[in-house]
Amino acid sequence: MSYALVANLPPIYGLYTGSFPLIIYGLLGTSRQLAVGPVAIVSLLVSHGLNAIAPAKLEDGTANPVFIKLAIASAFLSGCFQLALGLLKLGFLTSFLSHPVVSGFTSAAAIIIGLGQLKHVLGYSLSESNNTFVVIVDMLARLGEAHYPSILMGVGVMAFLMVFKKVPRLRKVPSAMLVVIIGILISWGARLDKSGFKICGTIPAGVPVPKAPELPSSGMGTLFSFVLISSMLGYMESIAVGLTYANKNGYAINPDQELVAFGVSNIVGSFFRCYPAAGGFGRSAVNANAGSRTQMAGIISGLLMLIVLSALTPLFYYLPKPVLGAIVIIAVSGLLDTHEPFHLYELEAWEELIAFCVTFFATLLFGAELGLAVGFGCSIIALLFQTSSPTYSVLGQVPGTHLYHDLKVMDAVVPVPGILIIRFDMDLWFANCNGFRDAVLHEVKLALHMVSETDKPRGELRRLVLDLSGVNRLDSSSMRTLKDIIVKVKSISPSTSVALAGVKKAVRRRLAREIALASYMGPGAHSILVAGKSRDQLQQYFSKSADASGRITRQQAISIAHELEKFSSSKVDEHTLEEGGSEALSFNEFYQLLKQLYGEKEDRIAMLYSNVHAAVEDRESLPPVNAEGPQEEQDQEEIVMSVVPEAGEINAEIVTKQQKHA
Template structure:
């Protein structure tokens, strides 16, 4: 019974030393990916970059102990960071202590919701949300994420919180303000990331780009010419932080916490199941909800930001030879050592490079192929994709997701009703013929 609650009690005593090489290698490679990604996704959520590293320590260890996937790489992800951004910026000014305390409360609430859904065994029900809704939502959210990074990529102060159309209307009139050096750094970083990914896929492209940009900035002191850099990152492990429990804030954050809980779990379970099928073992959805929920609950007390399973890092973790959750624990240890001893290395890291990492990472989430296939094979689901996409892009991520789910339910109800009507007509016709 206890092993079902804490799966680590099963694999730790029976650990096969033959797996150690693969786990060590995978843990190191994922950590190398996670350092720049963690900082980038914290920046996407309008948090200090170090919070992305904090979220890559305690939550990873908790998931390794309670999760049923052997290769899922948990940590900050783009989609969840966007949900944090859209949900909390309406309540507090980014960068303030109030904003950070609300993010910690959001992490705690989403974790509690995930934990409760797992305990109540409703994890399998989430799979009834149609793929058309998920694809339309993620495609629109990816565009919103890209738009949110234009400030850092162009070196200008666009008000990206006012919505898609405001940004698109404002941008042409502000192009004369673009900081050309910043733009050049961002574009070069994007091109290099894409080139390295296609030509040398096993090379940690993000770390290569980070190292090159830090060397160039340090050598030419480009920050003195207006290039924004990360600057000083606090050294040391995250300290204990108690989320402020305020009923008004809890009420205001509830819907976004529910969206974080659902999207974070769906992104996690999708990748976990794909890898588990390849490796020949089973995933328990409800236990995964509990594990990710506990990761978020634990992270909320150590200055983190909401976490989920990463598609890209999980794939790399699997390909690099991870056989057990020890690989995830090794990743957390390496991130912790970076916080203790190596944060100074990222002082000259440009914001434009972190923006480039985000934009390249989320570009694959824009899934127009699914929309085309749906319109060819199942037109009602195609319109569900369009409705979810447009609603998310124009009304925001929480509202877009809700509208997509409601529209999908309406379509399903309408189709069932039509099917029953046709069945009754056929039955009536057959009955008449028999008479």
């Protein structure tokens, strides 16, 4: 009834809104404690937003029927909007409300609600400012107006409720119902309304007959703007309350289903003269303290409200308002989360602690609407900061294995001489790709012992391996960045080769379409290192037959290719080696011919490396390597690299399989 007055509507519309939507939500919603009905935020928006279309009161001070119709129509439109969002699966928007933000908002909202109900205990009205500190100053300045018998009653009720809350044996007793009954009896017997106590007074009886809401013929633009804002704010407040109790009771809520539930609740409610409903802090706290464990609690509450509307409203005539205020104050006191900021401080989670504090004080200073919006903004900023800050690891090899780990994490890991392996541990996208490029170039300069940009490389870096096993997707900006990294590494150290390792299937498909990057893709990090070593050995093998100028004849190239042929399932096509080009071949020309012979595909090149490695070691025979072999090795290495830290037995088993394959 109080929230209906805040919305500039007759009190009976608050009772309507607290019944029908509550029943529908109980059938469709996923929160077990959330009580749906009129709430302060939406009520304020109804008062301010719809007043721009039609005044709430007529000249004689009575309620304006046009304003009431607008409020009912806004419930229908809000329901349609929320239902559409739910069917489109847009409930993920609530994922941007982190727990510290929700905790900060609910803690501040508990203070605001408590102060709002304190006026009933004090016996005089308080400032309606959104600034909580202004309300507190106004309250203290006017303490002389307080009705001390009301204060005594309110404090007594709060003490009574606290005893029932703290004593385990009394927790299941419906203490709120007891104080309401006792309060009504005392007020009726002592005629407290004659002694300065504020009571509820006359409440109209009867359940409304269903009637279709009437949409206005003018002002639809303003009405739609109001519906958009009130729907989202009401939903976000409801989700904040729902998440609070879901976390406390160890269950999950479905944001998309919540949107559907609120949408249908408001649509059905509009046919029974309800204005927009949402999940309220105060009633949800009372509901939870009463022992609500399932959605049936809401359905039963809604049905009881209909019974009250039908026949029992005269019984509440003598209900003292200090009793109602005290019940809500005790109920919302449990929402004050004093543990969360200290917990975040102990964890040194400074970003989340800042988000908690900013949301808490913004809600106290600017009201629930802006406070929740600021909290939402804090969550978005924190998310962007985390995803745009590159997370990477420089890997080293576990001696005697094919395993590679972060050099900063495992003491047993050693760097691979002349090799720099960098693993990126998150998806690459336009917001973090520049940071990744800067990090890679920084590590390259460290490996080359370059103190400044103008220094010449003093160290040796034969190969840079970018391990992309932690990257699930990349966009066009990140692909451009990868090309930029390759170009800049070559400009810093022309002798350094670059390879992309551990590329997953989805990323591989995208990279394969980029000619400038496709040739740099390789299998797992270990296979790429073996490949680099084999290429060096091939060059040594080549040098044995080369003349003083470092070249061999085309006939010598054919002989070497035939020598490698016995290690491959492919036959050498001499026409491929004899066609075009000069008679004397450099190593790079010879190497390109071999790549042309075995194919440009990664598995064929990997097979070539294995064959060269075998030939250099003067092995006479080796079983043919099928095309699937290197891919299996890659998959096993990726599994090993992802499982590594604690699974010693699994690692040993996989390495054994690799050794058997070799």
